[in-house]
């Protein structure tokens with residue numbers, strides 16, 4: 001069983017590399033952003049709440065987000081084989097909750113793959129994605145807010161996981177395949 005956190009700023013390639021990890025290692029993929037967007041598409045109460053934060057580039061409150069993740073873990077047996085956590089945790093409180101939730105399931109975070117990409121490249125990628133994604137948060141104003149949120153609330157997790165010796169920096173600027181080769185060698189060395 002391998003539990004991987006794929007970590008990085010918006011636009012760093014977490015979703016793209018997650019797809020490759022699924023194919024290579026057969027892990028179950030949990031993208032909290034995708035879970036929330038599904039709720040928005042279905043028009044549920046949760047979706048309406050989520051949309052009010054997402055469209056402003058803000059994070060969904062920790063308590064709600066942790067409950068959503070616990071529900072996903074409980075409703076998918078496949079999680080027992082190992083999970084790629086994509087977009088979670090995004091705060092220290094979420095990281096602590098993840099440690100607890102996995103411990104209750106006799107598991108742990110095995111590695112945090114930190115995709116490191118320059119700021120201007122992130123903005124360029126997100127603007128480009130915005131032309132096709134239809135996402136309410138892929139516009140310049142919201143992108144800038146999301147990057148601020150990342151620096152203030154999410155980036156401290158790098159230090160958190162470095163202290164646990166779980167953080168592995170992955171240069172995220174090259175080709176998709178080269179980046180993935182790097183990821184495979186990190187996983188191979190665990």
Ligand code: AMP
Pocket residue numbers: 010032033034036053054055057058059060061065086087088089090094137146
């Ligand atoms: P993503 O698809 O990962 O870029 O997430 C899109 C948006 O969903 C974020 O900007 C947040 O508003 C919300 N979101 C996704 N994951 C989380 C999380 N772990 N905690 C709080 N908000 C989240």
